Amino acid sequence: EDKVVQSPLSLVVHEGDTVTLNCSYEVTNFRSLLWYKQEKKAPTFLFMLTSSGIEKKSGRLSSILDKKELFSILNITATQTGDSAVYLCAVEDGRSGGGADGLTFGKGTHLIIQP
Amino acid sequence: GAGVSQTPSNKVTEKGKYVELRCDPISGHTALYWYRQSLGQGPEFLIYFQGxxxxxxxxxxNDRFFAVRPEGSVSTLKIQRTERGDSAVYLCASSKIAGALGELFFGEGSRLTVL
Structure with missing residues (x-):
């Protein structure tokens, strides 16, 4: 059974701080790892990672994957109050192909940025 | 439509009742997914449609849950004899290409409360 573990489960920091969110996984046939931001209800896509060691970057957010150690990190620099959200990590298992089984999500990291 | 639309946004029902939750995916998206998210948990995969x-x-x-997508667009998730444990946010997501989970777009969800 595929498994995704995120840490920490919650984190409170001050505006301007840098945060690192962790995601470790176990998957039968790894295809991709995805990060989502969930502010209220709908998760919104951040990154998809398929190869080790290649950093994906979008503004103040960046992410990297280590397929040997089976983990990924999401970094947010110069945090702002608008970064407050639940950050979800998910893995795609390619054993069935074609998107079957969907994604396996972790519980998420609840990030709160205090002004 | 511009995004994935789900109705109702909130549904309160009594134990034992039947409920239907509707999802209207982004126009042209062939793949449609249903997820369930309980408080403090990540989304949990339920079912995936291709066409x-x-x-x-x-x-x-279990067999109280059933979903249809008769014309390959709108999908309905049906829950019979609801139980209190069914209370959750039911998220629908769609993607243009089956298996392209990195391009998964989520709706705002339907919050179901079973009293």
């Missing part, structure tokens, strides 16, 4: 057919329904918890 009109359910390509994978392995995530449906």
């Amino acid at each position: 009109t057919g359910a390509a994978d329904d392995s995530g449906l918890p």
